[in-house]
Amino acid sequence: MPSSCSGLWRSEDMTLVQLHFQREAAHDVVLRLGRLGCVQFLDMNPSVSAFQRHFTHDLRRCEEMERRLRFLEEQLRKETARHAYLHTVVESDTAVDTLDTLEPRLEALESELLDLSAKWTQLLSQRNSLREHLEILSQPSAFFRGEGVEAEAPAWVSGGPAEDLGRTGRLQYLAGILRTDRVALFERLLYRSTRGNMLLRTSPCRDLYEDPETGDLVEKTVFVVFLSAQRARDKVIRLCESVQAPLYPYTIDSPAEAQNAAKIQAHLEDIEMTMTNTEEHRVRTMMKIAQELTQWKRTVITEKSVFGILNLLSFKGQTVVAEGWAPTDQLDSIRSMLSEAERTSGARQQSSFMERISGVEPCPTHFRTNKFTSIHQSIVESYGIARYKEINPTSFSIITFPFLFGVMYGDIGHGILLTLLAVVFIAKEKELTKINLNEIIELVFGGRYVLLLMGLFAIYLGFLYNDFFGMMIAPFGRPFWYFPENGADAVKNCDPGYVVFYGAKAGLTRGCKVQGGSPYIFGVDADWAETENKLEFMNGLKMKMAVILGVGQMMWGLVLQLLNHLFYKEHRHIWFGLIPEVVFLGCTFGYMCVMIVIKCLVDWTARMNEKADPPSLLETMTNFFLFPFTDPDKYLYVSAPFQNGVQSLLLILAVLSVPMMLVPIPYLEWKRRKARRMEGYGRIHEVLESIELHHGSSGTQAGPPSSGEDHSSGHASEDMSEVVIKQVIHTIEYVLGCVSNTASYLRLWALSLAHAELSEVFWNFAWMKPLTWDGGSGLLAFVGWGIWFAVTIGVLGVMESLSAFLHALRLHWVEFQNKFYYGDGVPFVPYDIHHLLSQGLSKGRTF
Numbered sequence: 126m127p128s129s130c131s132g133l134w135r136s137e138d139m140t141l142v143q144l145h146f147q148r149e150a151a152h153d154v155v156l157r158l159g160r161l162g163c164v165q166f167l168d169m170n171p172s173v174s175a176f177q178r179h180f181t182h183d184l185r186r187c188e189e190m191e192r193r194l195r196f197l198e199e200q201l202r203k204e205t206a207r208h209a210y211l212h213t214v215v216e217s218d219t220a221v222d223t224l225d226t227l228e229p230r231l232e233a234l235e236s237e238l239l240d241l242s243a244k245w246t247q248l249l250s251q252r253n254s255l256r257e258h259l260e261i262l263s264q265p266s267a268f269f270r271g272e273g274v275e276a277e278a279p280a281w282v283s284g285g286p287a288e289d290l291g292r293t294g295r296l297q298y299l300a301g302i303l304r305t306d307r308v309a310l311f312e313r314l315l316y317r318s319t320r321g322n323m324l325l326r327t328s329p330c331r332d333l334y335e336d337p338e339t340g341d342l343v344e345k346t347v348f349v350v351f352l353s354a355q356r357a358r359d360k361v362i363r364l365c366e367s368v369q370a371p372l373y374p375y376t377i378d379s380p381a382e383a384q385n386a387a388k389i390q391a392h393l394e395d396i397e398m399t400m401t402n403t404e405e406h407r408v409r410t411m412m413k414i415a416q417e418l419t420q421w422k423r424t425v426i427t428e429k430s431v432f433g434i435l436n437l438l439s440f441k442g443q444t445v446v447a448e449g450w451a452p453t454d455q456l457d458s459i460r461s462m463l464s465e466a467e468r469t470s471g472a473r474q475q476s477s478f479m480e481r482i483s484g485v486e487p488c489p490t491h492f493r494t495n496k497f498t499s500i501h502q503s504i505v506e507s508y509g510i511a512r513y514k515e516i517n518p519t520s521f522s523i524i525t526f527p528f529l530f531g532v533m534y535g536d537i538g539h540g541i542l543l544t545l546l547a548v549v550f551i552a553k554e555k556e557l558t559k560i561n562l563n564e565i566i567e568l569v570f571g572g573r574y575v576l577l578l579m580g581l582f583a584i585y586l587g588f589l590y591n592d593f594f595g596m597m598i599a600p601f602g603r604p605f606w607y608f609p610e611n612g613a614d615a616v617k618n619c620d621p622g623y624v625v626f627y628g629a630k631a632g633l634t635r636g637c638k639v640q641g642g643s644p645y646i647f648g649v650d651a652d653w654a655e656t657e658n659k660l661e662f663m664n665g666l667k668m669k670m671a672v673i674l675g676v677g678q679m680m681w682g683l684v685l686q687l688l689n690h691l692f693y694k695e696h697r698h699i700w701f702g703l704i705p706e707v708v709f710l711g712c713t714f715g716y717m718c719v720m721i722v723i724k725c726l727v728d729w730t731a732r733m734n735e736k737a738d739p740p741s742l743l744e745t746m747t748n749f750f751l752f753p754f755t756d757p758d759k760y761l762y763v764s765a766p767f768q769n770g771v772q773s774l775l776l777i778l779a780v781l782s783v784p785m786m787l788v789p790i791p792y793l794e795w796k797r798r799k800a801r802r803m804e805g806y807g808r809i810h811e812v813l814e815s816i817e818l819h820h821g822s823s824g825t826q827a828g829p830p831s832s833g834e835d836h837s838s839g840h841a842s843e844d845m846s847e848v849v850i851k852q853v854i855h856t857i858e859y860v861l862g863c864v865s866n867t868a869s870y871l872r873l874w875a876l877s878l879a880h881a882e883l884s885e886v887f888w889n890f891a892w893m894k895p896l897t898w899d900g901g902s903g904l905l906a907f908v909g910w911g912i913w914f915a916v917t918i919g920v921l922g923v924m925e926s927l928s929a930f931l932h933a934l935r936l937h938w939v940e941f942q943n944k945f946y947y948g949d950g951v952p953f954v955p956y957d958i959h960h961l962l963s964q965g966l967s968k969g970r971t972f
Contacts, residue, residue, distance in 0.1 A: 132492075132493065133492055133493070133494070133498060133502075133517055133519060133520055134516065134517060134520050135514050135515070135516060135517065135692075136490045136491055136492055136511060136513055136514055136515070136517070136950075137452045137453070137454070137491045137492065137493060137953075138452065138453040138454070139450050139451070139452060139453065139488045139489060139491060139513065139953070140450070140451055140452075140453045140456060140481055140482075141448065141449075141450055141481070141482040141483075141485045141488075142164075142448070142449060142450075142451055142456065142459065142479050142480065142481055142482065143446065143447070143448050143479070143480040143481075143482055144446070144447040144448075144449075144459075144463065144477070144478075144479050144480075145444060145445070145446055145477060145478050145479075145480070146444075146445055146447075146463060146466070146467065146477035147443055147444065147445065147467070147470075147477070148440060148442075148443050148444070148445055149443075149470050149471065150445075150466050150467050150470040150477065151435060151438065151440075151445045152431060152435070152470075153466035153467075153469055153470045154445075154447075154462070154463060154466040154467075154477070155431050155434045155435055155438075155447075155956075156427070156431050156466075156958075157462040157465060157466045158459065158462055158956065159427075159430060159431065159434070159956050159957065159958035160958050160959070161455070161458055161459070161462055162955055162956070162957030162958065162959060162960065163451050163452055163455040163458070163459070163955055164449045164450070164451045164459065164955055164956055165449050165450045165451070165489060165953055165954055165955045165956065166434050166437050166438075166447060166448070166449040166956055167437065167448045167449050167450075168437045169437060169438055169439035169446065169447070169448060170436075170437065170439065175436075178436040179435065179436065179440060180432040180433075180435045180436050181436070183224075183428075183432045184429060184432050184433065184436070186224070186228065187224070187425055187428055187429035187432065188429070190224075190227065190228060190231055190425045191425055191429070193231040193232070193234075193235045194231065194418070194421060194422055194425060196235055196238075197231070197234060197235070197238070197414050197418060198418060200238055200242075200411070200414075201411055201414055201415060201418065203340070204407070204408070204411045207340075222420075222421070222424055223424075224424070224425075224428050227421060227424055227425070231421070234410070234414065237410065238407075238410070241403065241406070241407050241410070244403060245400070245403055245404075245407070246337045246338075248396055248399060248400045248403065249335060249337045249400070250337050251396055252393065252396050252397065252400065253334050253335070253337070254371065255389050255392060255393040255396065256332070256334070256393065257302040257330075257334075257345070257371065257373065258373045258389055259386060259389055259390065259393070260302060260330050260331070260345075260347055261300050261301075261302065261347055261373050261375055262375065262382055262385065262386045262389070263386075264328060264347060266377055268326060268328060268347075268349065269298060269300070269349055269375065269377050270377065296351050296352065296353055297351070297352045297353070297354075297355070297358055298349050298350060298351045298352065299349065299350045299352070299358065299361055299362070299365070299372055300347070300348070300349045300372065300373055300374075300375045301347075301348060301365055301370050301371055301372040301373060302330070302345050302346065302347055302348070302370065302371060302373075303345065303346060303348065303365075303368060303369065303370035304343055304344070304345055304346075304369075305329065305343075305344040305345060305346045306343075306344075307368055307369075307370075308327060308346050308348070310368070311325075311348070311364075311368050311370065312325055314364055314368070315350060315361065315364065318357075318360045318361070318364055319352070319357045319360065319361070322352070322353060322354070322357060323350055323351060323352050323357065323361070324350070324351040325348060325349075325350050325351075326348065326349050326351075327346050327347065327348045328346065328347045328348075329344065329345075329346050329347075330344065330345045330346060330347060348370070419966065422965065422966060423962055423966070426961055426962055426965040426966075427958055427961075427962070430956070430958060430961050434956055448482075449956075450488065450489050450953060451955075452491060456479070456481075459479060460479055463477040463478075463479060464477065486513075487512075487513060487950070487951050488513040488951070489513070489950075489951045489952060489953035489954075490510050490511050490512065490513050490515075490950040490951060490952060490953055491953035491955075492511075492517060492519070496574070497574045498519065498523065500571060500572050500574055500575050501519050501522060501523045501526070501574075501575065502517075502519045504519075504522065504526070504575070504934070505517070505518050505519045505522060505937075505942075506952075508938045508942060508946075508948055509946070509947070509948020509949060509950070510948060510949070510950040510951065510952045511946070511947075511948065511950050512947050512948075512949065512950040513950060513951075514692065514693075515689060515946065515947060515950065516685050516688060516689055516692075516945065516946070518937070518941070518942050518946055521681075522937055523578075524578075525678065525937070525941075526575070526578075526933055526934075526937055527575065527578035527579040527581070527582045527933075528582050529674070529873065529933040529936055529937075530579045530582060530583070530929050530930060530933040531579065531581075531582030531583045531584075531585060531586040531587075532586055532670075532671070532674065532873045532877060533872070533873055533876035533877050533880065533928075533929040533932060533933065534579070534583045534586075534876075534877075534880060534925065534926060534929040535583055535585075535586030535587045535589065535590045535592060535877060535880075535881075536583060536587045536590070536592045536593065536594065536595075536880065536881070536884060536921075537584050537587035537588060537592065537593040537594075537598075538587070538593050538594035539583060539587070539594070539884070539917075539921055539922065539925075539926075540580050540581070540582070540583030540584035540585075540586075540587050541580070541584060542580075542918075542922055543576060543579055543580030543583060543922075543926065544577060544580030544581060544583075544584065545580075546569075546576065546580075547573050547574070547576040547577035547579075547580055548577070550569070550570050550573035550576070551573055551574070551577065554573070557570055579926075579930070588600070588647060588648050589647070589648045589649070590648065590649055590663075590877070590881065591648045591649045591650075591651055592881055592884065594884055594888055594917070595881065595883075595884030595885035595886070595887060595888035595889075596654075596885075596888060597649075597651045597653065597654035598651060599651035601645065601646040601647050601648070649663070649666070660882075663878065663881065664874075664878060667873070667874040667877050667878055668871065668874040669721045669725075670873070670874070671870050671871050671872075671873035671874040671877075672714070672717065672718060672721065672867065672870065672871070673718045673721060673722075674870065674873060675866070675867055675869070675870025675871075675873070675936075675940065676710070676714050676715055676717075676718050676867060676870075677718070678870075678936075678940070678941050679710060679863075679866060679867075679940060679941065679944055680707070680710060680711070680715065681941075682941050682942070682943075682944025682945050683703060683706055683707050683710065683944050683945070685944070685945040685946075686703055686706075686944055686945035687699060687703050689945055690702075690703060697789070697790065697793055698790070700789075701785060701786070701789035701790050701793070702786060702790060704785075705782035705783070705785040705786040706782070706786065706859060708778050708779065708782040709779050709782040709783065709786075709859075709860065709863065710863050712775040712776070712778045712779040712782075713749075713775075713779050713863065714863060714867045716749075716772075716775050717742065717746055720742055720745065720761055721742060723761055723762055724739065724740075724742065724761060727739075727761070727762075737759070737760075738759055739759070739761075740757060740758075740759035740760065740761055741759075745757060745761065749772050749775075749776065750776075753772070753773055753776050754769065754773050755769065756768075756769045757769065783856065783860060786852075786855075786856045786859065787852060787853065787856045790848075790852055791845070791848050791849045791852050794845065794848050795845055795848075798844070798845070862943070866939070866940040869935075869936065869939070869940055870936065870940065872932050872936070873932075873936075876925075876928065876929055876932060880921070880925055880929075883920065883921060883925070884921060887913055887916050887917060887920075887921070888913065891909055891912045891913035891916060892906075892909045892910055892912075892913040893909075894909065895908060895909025895910075896909065
């Protein structure tokens with residue numbers, strides 16, 4: 126197979142290499158090749174399970190370290206939420222730890238953080254308990270005596286008069302604290318468990334409390350429950366335990382409570398000092414982790430990937446054998462990496478070397494891209510990976526994709542909005558790549574270079590259509606057409622030939638050429654905006670343009686198919702596949718495009734003065750297929766008989782091209798297989814004759830046995846049936862596809878027309894109408910502008926652009942690429958440590 130023309134046009138030249146090196150140098154070799162990032166290693170042990178490979182234990186060690194790193198990162202994220210200055214910690218540039226030294230460090234740090242977390246949780250619980258007890262002790266004695274409860278007691282609580290509640294000597298009470306959001310539930314549970322024989326009083330706490338489990342600040346409430354029976358008291362105690370409402374002892378008007386409060390306050394100060402020391406120690410530990418966490422993650426990711434590759438290699442004693450694909454232009458770099466790894470590892474007993482293995486297919490496909498072309502390449506590869514050395518559609522879709530988008534989305538104003546968005550993304554590229562973006566924003570940001578071209582082509586086509594937010598403007602001088610109001614105005618300003626033409630045709634002057642005027646420099650004449658038949662004119666213009674663009678792109682796809690066949694030296698597919706396809710498409714819809722151009726170039730003024738009206742192209746193409754060999758009523762060029770003769774010849778060629786696509790390729794394949802089979806029989810005959818001469822035997826018949834001949838014939842027949850069926854399907858698909866694909870390109874016309882009409886409707890009815898209704902206050906104008914801006918961004922800027930993007934994508938995947946692109950290749954997936962690190966580190970720190 127040829128191996129040239131590397132780059133974006135065709136895939137890079139690939140070579141299958143076999144590497145031989147010592148066992149001691151295996152780790153260094155894989156590590157250096159991973160940093161080079163140009164070798165796709167193949168599995169040399171396909172029959173060995175994952176659990177039986179040499180480095181499975183090391184992979185499990187790396188996975189355990191990854192788990193510990195995730196734990197450290199989660200702890201660091203929580204700590205950073207409390208101490209913002211951890212964001213400013215600079216990463217350490219100390220020497221990189223090896224796996225053997227890093228593993229005990231991570232284990233020790235995990236154990237230390239777990240101990241600190243357990244100790245912190247215990248201290249926090251003790252502090253909360255002491256603060257809650259102090260909160261109860263700080264309540265006034267009237268709160269526990271039940272004074273003034275008439276207004277606070279719920280209506281459904283049954284009990285004696287309020288003055289009886291003041292006799293605390295006859296009642297029992299329980300004091301405690303619970304979360305404020307559980308007070309209502311607690312109150313109902315109390316009522317049901319005591320059957321209403323209780324009274325609950327509550328008072329909100331002054332401070333917030335930190336939850337030991339979640340770290341959130343929660344509100345709490347002091348409560349006291351008055352009871353009259355010991356049995357009810359036991360129920361309430363169990364209920365408080367169930368709702369996590371701790372109870373604390375309290376004696377009304379007791380002098381010991383003041384001394385108890387002083388002891389609790391002193392104990393609380395000791396605990397807070399211990400917590401401060403613990404927090405400082407934890408922060409120092411977190412600062413060390415923040416300095417080295419990224420470096421640790423790099424080490425673990427790198428070592429894990431190295432061990433994964435080592436499991437693919439073949440170990441034979443002290444020798445290691447590796448196989449993989451690599452770009453041909455990188456072979457010298459691979460050799461130098463082998464030599465350098467051998468030198469640094471100290472393995473000098475046997476020199477490493479590399480062998481090239483030829484004749485192995487299929488080769489993986491690799492295109493060298495940059496940040497501009499990579500997004501275009503990914504769009505193409507979403508359809509399929511190119512075959513090895515197949516022409517890459519990206520070479521053309523970089524321009525044709527945004528161009529077709531612009532055909533459907535052509536508007537100067539909307540194109541400027543898309544371009545500005547893309548420019549902002551490109552200008553802030555370095556900053557945005559370092560942060561985690563919203564999923565949709567990240568998707569748009571990834572396609573910023575495609576978005577830039579889409580916006581530029583939308584502006585370019587907007588100038589061609591002369592559309593600016595739905596308005597027609599005249600940026601290139603005076604118009605070419607003039608639309609007079611009456612006959613005198615027409616005589617004064619119109620070219621005489623055009624006045625006669627329109628007057629004779631319609632009885633009035635609808636439009637004319639300006640006297641001494643020249644055609645509009647660029648795009649559609651702005652004066653079409655004032656005519657009644659503007660929609661009809663733009664409809665015909667965009668429809669014809671869509672057909673010409675579609676047929677032209679499909680014909681270019683066939684040209685690329687020719688280049689592929691020439692590259693692979695598939696000459697029979699050129700003569701009996703490509704040429705009939707070109708003839709069929711050119712003689713049918715290619716001819717229609719030619720008629721469109723001819724009709725635009727003919728001076729119909731003189732022809733209509735001769736009573737020769739312009740023909741309908743739709744009617745002409747219909748008669749081309751349904752009524753062949755018949756002179757048209759209205760001819761387009763030369764004369765009716767001449768046009769009939771040309772159309773008849775084209776139709777005959779189109780019909781003959783169908784069997785040329787269908788029959789020759791299966792027939793030539795059948796002849797090729799028959800010749801190969803006969804050649805195989807001849808070789809068997811020669812072998813049998815040599816055996817007879819060697820053994821002195823003359824009675825053995827030459828040739829294969831009948832059973833073998835029948836089996837061979839049956840196998841060939843089965844293969845040939847598949848070839849025939851495939852060719853029949855391809856022929857039918859292509860013939861029908863020429864019709865359906867051409868019709869599919871009419872989406873360019875439909876979406877372009879819909880976009881222009883929507884823009885005009887939004888402009889006229891959302892903004893211009895409120896301007897006419899506004900009486901000078903400006904309120905309606907401002908509201909109308911807001912509505913117009915909202916629908917412009919939401920409908921035209923987002924929905925319409927997405928619709929045009931998807932339609933342009935379909936036109937490339939289906940209508941263009943199926944003419945030459947198989948898309949069934951094998952991707953080149955090299956072992957690249959830099960790529961693995963960029964994915965594993967997730968755009969830098971995530972805490």
